[in-house]
Amino acid sequence: MNEAIRVSVISLGCARNLVDSEVLLGHVAQEGLAVVREPEEADVVVVNTCGFVEEAKQESIDTILEACRLKGSDSPVKGVVAVGCLAQRYADDLRASIPELDAVCGISDYTGIPAVIRRVVNGTDARMVATIDGGRPKGARSDVGRMLLTPRSYAYLRISEGCDHTCAFCAIPGMRGRNRSKPIEVLVEEAESLVAQGVSEIVVVAEDSTAYGLDTHRERRIHLLLERLADVPGVTWVRLMYAYPHTVLPALTTVLREHPKVVPYLDIPVQHISSAMLKGMRRGVSSEQVRGILHRLRDEIPGIAVRTTFITGFPGEADADQRELADFVAEYRFERMGVFTYSHEEGTRAFERTDLVAPELAEERRAELMAIQKRVHVERNRSLVGKRLPVLVDGRAVDGTGYVGRTYADAPEVDASVLLPGAVSRDQDPSGGVRAGELVMVEITEAAEYDLVGRLEPAADSSDAG
Numbered sequence: 001m002n003e004a005i006r007v008s009v010i011s012l013g014c015a016r017n018l019v020d021s022e023v024l025l026g027h028v029a030q031e032g033l034a035v036v037r038e039p040e041e042a043d044v045v046v047v048n049t050c051g052f053v054e055e056a057k058q059e060s061i062d063t064i065l066e067a068c069r070l071k072g073s074d075s076p077v078k079g080v081v082a083v084g085c086l087a088q089r090y091a092d093d094l095r096a097s098i099p100e101l102d103a104v105c106g107i108s109d110y111t112g113i114p115a116v117i118r119r120v121v122n123g124t125d126a127r128m129v130a131t132i133d134g135g136r137p138k139g140a141r142s143d144v145g146r147m148l149l150t151p152r153s154y155a156y157l158r159i160s161e162g163c164d165h166t167c168a169f170c171a172i173p174g175m176r177g178r179n180r181s182k183p184i185e186v187l188v189e190e191a192e193s194l195v196a197q198g199v200s201e202i203v204v205v206a207e208d209s210t211a212y213g214l215d216t217h218r219e220r221r222i223h224l225l226l227e228r229l230a231d232v233p234g235v236t237w238v239r240l241m242y243a244y245p246h247t248v249l250p251a252l253t254t255v256l257r258e259h260p261k262v263v264p265y266l267d268i269p270v271q272h273i274s275s276a277m278l279k280g281m282r283r284g285v286s287s288e289q290v291r292g293i294l295h296r297l298r299d300e301i302p303g304i305a306v307r308t309t310f311i312t313g314f315p316g317e318a319d320a321d322q323r324e325l326a327d328f329v330a331e332y333r334f335e336r337m338g339v340f341t342y343s344h345e346e347g348t349r350a351f352e353r354t355d356l357v358a359p360e361l362a363e364e365r366r367a368e369l370m371a372i373q374k375r376v377h378v379e380r381n382r383s384l385v386g387k388r389l390p391v392l393v394d395g396r397a398v399d400g401t402g403y404v405g406r407t408y409a410d411a412p413e414v415d416a417s418v419l420l421p422g423a424v425s426r427d428q429d430p431s432g433g434v435r436a437g438e439l440v441m442v443e444i445t446e447a448a449e450y451d452l453v454g455r456l457e458p459a460a461d462s463s464d465a466g
Helices: 015-030 054-068 085-089 091-097 113-121 172-176 184-196 222-230 250-258 275-280 287-300 319-332 359-383
Strands: 006-011 044-049 079-084 154-158 201-205 237-240 262-267 305-312 336-341 388-396 403-406 418-420 439-447 452-456
Touching: 006 015, 015 044, 015 079, 015 113, 015 154, 015 201, 044 054, 044 085, 044 113, 054 079, 054 085, 079 085, 079 113, 085 091, 085 172, 154 184, 184 222, 201 222, 222 237, 222 250, 222 262, 237 262, 250 262, 250 287, 275 287, 275 319, 287 305, 287 319, 305 319, 305 359, 319 359, 336 359, 359 439, 388 418, 418 439
Parallel strands: 006 044, 044 079, 154 201, 201 237, 262 305, 305 336, 418 452
Antiparallel strands: 388 403, 388 439, 403 418, 439 452
């Protein structure tokens, strides 16, 4: 009996891209191919690329080249396949500039990828296959049956594909198309499957999560979906990411405030606070509206953790725009925040602009905002020392000396952590140990710059997210 073809997937970019990688691996496993963690041990390496901004594109190209270098007489690696956003956006360029690539496949449901992999291993000209997508167009059930790459504590649930907005800096609609919501019943089924695999937290993701339902019911239905997901037996937390600012309706804030399993947390990328910049970015909202929405979140959801992102260096950004933004960051005191410098992307509405900001100045402005936010974060962390907080355990710490988890104010991968250096596994200590995916009570003993350090308390009722 021949050994199964071994496949390793390198997933780059956002959480939505990670879901695509999990879908691809699900098809690989269903077709009888073997999944291996290390690229060096694979027959074929699949790189799921990101094409959002220049830095991500370069990381994707570097990763493809590194994977191609694994091919050789002393290596089991026989081929490299590029899929995902960069492959969708620059398929011809990739095939021309990296001849070592064996296949380039755009975004699809990835049902055809196992066949492409077999052709690569068997020596067939897979590059001819790669001139078409590695599968069919995505459908409502395309994400069913994926192989999870996240810890047991959480998994991402993609509720829609694409985006209807025309933000001047963003190339996503050109790569992923218009917003297409998945039926609630399918998403509930997916959530039930995730919980059956031991997942505790459902992290809801989309290009624009607050547009959920507009294309199918002509109304925003994200609040109804969150309620249904939170009512799935076995779910510990439901977290909402990628809300569009002026589409946060009272029905949504009610769910965030009142449902015990929907955490009082909202990721709401506002990108800037200057009206001139918001207009240039085509965000469809003014400074006054953004401020009103953000303050309404504080009023309507006591204890909410608000996460946002900003862009510095957008064309035409003046010193006054940066000063307004810096003052607002200091005033509002976001619980969590990220800042990116503008990337001049072809195919976007801002690409034709000539009033560009020097990259060095954009980076200075980014650093200024992050320095303000760092002070806010440190002060908030210090205020938590001595308090008892529910913490969802993600797994062992990287150094192996304890465990690591998150509070309700921390989304996986992008926010802070709670370190539990003295914790042991439940197998070692049935009365006081922990396991990944468990919600435990922790006394905060120390505040680092971004992370917290805590001591596990004896088992008790820890069902309250806040």
